[in-house]
Amino acid sequence: MHSDNFWHQIEKPVFTLAPMEDVTDTVFREIVLGVSDPSCLHVLFSEFMSTHGFVHAIGGPRVKHRIQINDSEWELLKKTGVKIVAQIWGTDPDKFAQTAREISEEGKFDGIDINMGCPVRKIVKQGGCSALIGMPELAKEIIYATQEASSVPVSVKTRIGLKKVVTEEWIGYLLETNPVLITIHGRIQKQQSEGLADWDEVAKAVALRDSMGSSTLIHGNGDVMSYQEGLEKAKEYNVDGIMIGRGIFHNPWFFNKEIIERSPEERLNLLWKHSHLFTSTWRTSKSFNILKRFFKIYTSDFYGAAQIRAKLMETNSMEEVKIVLENLDYELDLL
Numbered sequence: 001m002h003s004d005n006f007w008h009q010i011e012k013p014v015f016t017l018a019p020m021e022d023v024t025d026t027v028f029r030e031i032v033l034g035v036s037d038p039s040c041l042h043v044l045f046s047e048f049m050s051t052h053g054f055v056h057a058i059g060g061p062r063v064k065h066r067i068q069i070n071d072s073e074w075e076l077l078k079k080t081g082v083k084i085v086a087q088i089w090g091t092d093p094d095k096f097a098q099t100a101r102e103i104s105e106e107g108k109f110d111g112i113d114i115n116m117g118c119p120v121r122k123i124v125k126q127g128g129c130s131a132l133i134g135m136p137e138l139a140k141e142i143i144y145a146t147q148e149a150s151s152v153p154v155s156v157k158t159r160i161g162l163k164k165v166v167t168e169e170w171i172g173y174l175l176e177t178n179p180v181l182i183t184i185h186g187r188i189q190k191q192q193s194e195g196l197a198d199w200d201e202v203a204k205a206v207a208l209r210d211s212m213g214s215s216t217l218i219h220g221n222g223d224v225m226s227y228q229e230g231l232e233k234a235k236e237y238n239v240d241g242i243m244i245g246r247g248i249f250h251n252p253w254f255f256n257k258e259i260i261e262r263s264p265e266e267r268l269n270l271l272w273k274h275s276h277l278f279t280s281t282w283r284t285s286k287s288f289n290i291l292k293r294f295f296k297i298y299t300s301d302f303y304g305a306a307q308i309r310a311k312l313m314e315t316n317s318m319e320e321v322k323i324v325l326e327n328l329d330y331e332l333d334l335l
C-alpha cells in the first residue's frame with residue numbers, strides 16, 4: 001500500500017463527487033468546491049479520459065482537457081485539503097500503464113481511478129468500461145498494470161453486473177487485486193440509469209470484503225439526493241463512503257451539513273460565476289451548449305425561475321448571459 005494513501009486517512013464516511021462526462025470539468029469542480037464544506041466533500045473525480053487517446057500523439061491534446069486543473073481550482077484544492085482523482089478508461093494494459101505513469105509523475109492528482117462501469121454502447125463495443133465486467137482476466141491485467149506504473153493509489157469504479165447481478169463473483173474477483181477502493185454503482189450495465197440502485201448488493205460487497213479480510217475500501221453510489229441521506233445510507237449499508245452524481249444537479253450546495261434555502265441572488269450569482277469561468281477556461285474549444293445544460297441547476301426552486309431559465313436558454317455567449325442577468329430585478333455581482 002502507498003505510504004501516502006490519503007483514502008485511508010479521511011474520516012468516514014467519505015463523500016466524493018462522481019466522475020461525470022461534460023459535467024465535472026475543472027470549472028464545475030471549482031464551482032462546487034467553492035460552495036462546499038470541506039468536512040462534507042473529501043474527493044473530486046475528473047471526467048473519464050481515454051487511455052487510448054491520451055497516449056496517442058494526435059489524440060492526446062484532444063482528450064487532455066478532461067484532466068485539466070485550472071490554477072484557481074488548484075489553489076482551492078490546496079486551501080481546503082480536498083483531494084482530486086483522475087479517472088481513466090481503455091482496453092490495453094500498456095496504455096493504462098503509460099497514462100498512469102504520466103499522470104502520477106505530473107504530481108497533480110492524488111489518485112487514479114479505473115472506469116469499469118460506464119454502459120454507453122459505443123464504449124462497451126470497444127471492450128472498455130463496464131464491458132470489462134465480462135472480461136475479468138483483462139480487468140485484472142489492467143488493474144495490475146496501472147498499480148505498477150502509478151505512484152498514487154489506484155481505485156476502481158464499477159457496477160454489479162452486465163445482464164444480471166453478479167456482485168459477489170465480480171467484486172470478489174476485483175478484491176483479489178487489492179485496489180485501494182472500489183466504488184460500486186448499484187446497477188447492472190443493462191439498466192443504464194434506469195430503475196433504482198440496489199444498495200443491498202452494495203452491502204453484500206462490503207460483507208464479502210470483510211469476510212476476505214481485505215483492506216480495500218467500499219463506497220456506494222446511486223440515487224443519493226442529499227448529504228443527510230448519504231450519511232444514513234453509509235450507516236445502513238455499512239459502506240466506507242458515498243459517491244454523489246446527479247444529486248449535485250438538484251443542489252450545487254449539496255455538500256453541506258444543513259440544507260439552507262438559497263436566495264435567487266445566490267443562485268444567479270453562482271450561475272454567472274460558472275458561465276464566466278467556463279468561457280475564460282474553454283474559450284471556443286467547448287460548445288456553449290455544454291454550459292447551457294447547467295442553467296437548470298441554478299434556475300430552480302424560486303419564483304420566476306422558469307422564465308429566467310427560458311431566457312437564458314436563448315443565449316449563445318457569456319455576454320448574452322450577462323445581458324439577461326442585468327435586466328432582472330435582482331442586485332447581482334456580475335464581475
Ligand SMILES: Cc1cc2nc3c(=O)[nH]c(=O)nc-3n(C[C@H](O)[C@H](O)[C@H](O)COP(=O)(O)O)c2cc1C
Nearest residue numbers: 018019020021047048115185222223224244245246
Ligand atoms: C452526465 C453524466 C456523466 C457521467 N460520466 C461518467 C464518467 O465519466 N465516469 C463514470 O465512472 N461514471 C460516469 N457517470 C455515472 C456517475 O458517475 C454515477 O455513477 C451515476 O450517475 C449514478 O450515481 P447518481 O445516482 O448519484 O447519479 C456519469 C453520469 C452522468 C449523469
